[in-house]
Amino acid sequence: MAQKQYIQIDERDNVLVALQDLAKGTQIQWKDLSFELLDDVPAKHKFYIENLGTENEVTMYGVLVGKTLHPVSIGNRMTTENLHHAAEPYYYRDVNYKWTAPDVSQFTGRTFNGYHRNNGDVGTANYWLFIPTVFCENRNMDIIKEALYNNLGYSVTDKYKDYTAEILEAYQKGEDISNLDFSLATPEYHRSKRVFKNIDGIKFLNHQGGCGGTRQDSEVLANLLAAYANHPNVGGITILSLGCQHLQANDLVETIKSKSANFDKPILVFEQQKAQSEEYLIAEAIKQTFQHLIELNKIERKPAPLSKLAVGVKCGGSDGFSGISANPAVGVTADLLVGLGAKVLLAEFPELCGAEQNMIDRCENETIAKKFMHLMQSYDAQAHAVGSGFFMNPSPGNIKDGLITDAIKSTGAAKKGGTSPVVDVLDYTEPATKPGLNLVCTPGNDVEATTGKAASGATLILFTTGLGTPTGNPICPVIKVSTNTELATRMGDIIDIDTGSIIRGEKTIQEVGAEILEFCIKVASGEIVPKAVQLNQDDFIPWKRGVSL
Incomplete structure (x- = not known):
């Protein structure tokens, strides 16, 4: 089956996402529209399916993600030159959010082998x-x-010391060192020592x-x-x-x-x-x-029930596929975990900019919702006070790979949290005590966020990435989930799970989400050692509560 060239994420969107590189002049057939691309559109980037004027609204994921800086035509590529960040204002409204938990029968009664502490x-x-x-x-x-x-x-440096000693010995013997290949050590090698x-x-x-x-x-x-x-x-x-x-x-x-x-x-x-x-x-x-x-x-x-798991969900080095493959797949995992009575921790408040209303509507009560709003508003105000703001969150790498505005990045990032109700909102270092989805106030910075998530009690972290990042944590195993197969192949030494099959149409988001949970159970039981743990990627940066996006 041929891979789709482009998709519309939500039927309300007035942009399409390229799933592969599309050349200028490519014929696009979408519903009743038939047009040619006016620009080259790399994979992960978006192109307009409406003629828009200046300051017209652009919708993606079904929500406002930006406004045009000048008129654009059907077939133009979305860029920072023609779009700026915009998001709807948010407020508390009692919408009586209803959630239907997913079918968890595949995991009912399952356990993981963990270390039991005296406090439960x-x-x-x-x-x-x-x-x-x-x-x-x-x-x-x-x-x-x-x-x-x-x-x-x-130590993970033994293999490098051995390799250096091998090079040194060859050099001292006057031998050619160019053919001395380095071999990767297996997790079994490390465990045996x-x-x-x-x-x-x-x-x-x-x-x-x-x-x-x-x-x-x-x-x-x-x-x-x-x-x-x-x-x-x-x-x-x-x-x-x-x-x-x-x-x-x-x-x-x-x-x-x-x-x-x-x-x-x-x-x-x-x-x-x-x-x-x-x-x-x-x-x-x-x-x-x-x-x-x-x-x-x-x-x-x-053995322990899966309800004893506390899984943090995080993204870093995100790309234009993050909100299409890895993040929604992890969101399925999150919903399964909540359905099983476990805790899920979603942090990175600067990366919820544009997704606030969805989170507020999912809060179980007004007190929780207003705590979230207060933390978001005071944090963003701090950033504006020094000439910044949440809208300046996307990095050059994010933008290069299709995340043009913070609302686009954030709405895709929020997919990691699934669809379950928000049971609690935690300030930095507050512990998660309630089963279900917890929002944790941290920066978007990869290490500051994982540091804060572990502080709130995450015992595993699912970390999605489209560009690749070596981030880990000293005490919480971090599992790297790639948005695309090219990254998983090129940086296989740091990637644990590849969700590129979703982009190719080979697997559904639900199928991959269940596979991710199976992987989590094996990691929680010590049967699989994530790459970040194998490499001793023990990153730890305390947040001093200053401005950090």
Whole structure:
């Protein structure tokens, strides 16, 4: 079956999306329209199917996404030169949103093998976590990391060290090194080197905060670090403190314990200004942590219902196919998870610009809706105060690959959240406690968003991308979902799932969404190790609540 050349996403749209490169002069037949393209239209880009004047509305996904800067004709390509961002104003209206949950019979009774915590949470991984209270301890953290990673089998740099040694040996022998090929190590190779089979990793939250900023910055950082310490994927914590910083070690420990009434994970604290030397501090941190790793390794994976999953949905390096393939497929996964009683976390508030009314209408009550509106409006106002705004969110890469306005990008991005009701709206670092779809206030920035999503309790993150991005997270396995097959082939070392079959018409969005959930179950059970985890892509950037899009 021949692949479609173009599609209309919603019957109200006055643009079509090219599914493959279309040359100027290509004959287009759409419903009662027959016309030639007036411009070359690359795959992922859009072209108009109406003659429009200046400041006329352009609709995509059935909503306003922009207004024309000057007259355009049927067959013209949509560009930043002829369209600017526009979105409808939003407000609360009691629409009594009705949702029909999808058929989940395929997954009813299914389980995943996770790590059960005493408070009832279930982790998809088992990590020991190192936390510095202040950036002054980052160097000590790096030294400890190198020592523990290399000796306990968690380093991914061994293969590069071996390859470098091979090159060096050949060079010293006067041999030609141009034919020395590098071979990729398998997940089984990495696992075989682990000393502790039931500990998935030792993670380090290096950051640039804890002192020198405002006291409010330190409070936000404390809440973030405490959320990570309480995360279901974390089994124990080592804290390194200098001693004189804003974020005091005892305050951090108190914040950690305040997040859970029955917190019982081991916490080790080392303060450098009280230690007899830096060497002693590092040595004691290594020794005492090792002793606790022996105990943590005794915890084994056991079956848990899928309702214990908390899945964050994220997009980054988006393209013109994101809202057509990967995002709606993940949206199907999200709806299945909600139907099974699990939690789904949708963040990136700058990337909900243009999709606000849909989210408001889906909120379960007025209180939740108004909290969402307040967070959106105050965040956007901050951006405007420094000469920016949500409308400036699309990156050069987004625009180059067909996301011309923020409303186009955001409306496609919102598809990741599926169609279920919004059960809660969470500010940054607030924990998700309700099963269902939760909105989490974070920037759109890939790392800041995944950092915040894990803080709210995501135990897996589905990360869609059309351009490719190596983003991961220290404690929450990140699964990369490609919007197109070309990317999945070219960057196969970072992509886990390819949804390009949707673009080619080979599979439906519903079929791929179910396949993604099957993949999630295997990752949650430790049967599959996502590429970001294999590569130790442990990205962590705290948000200081400033302007970040």
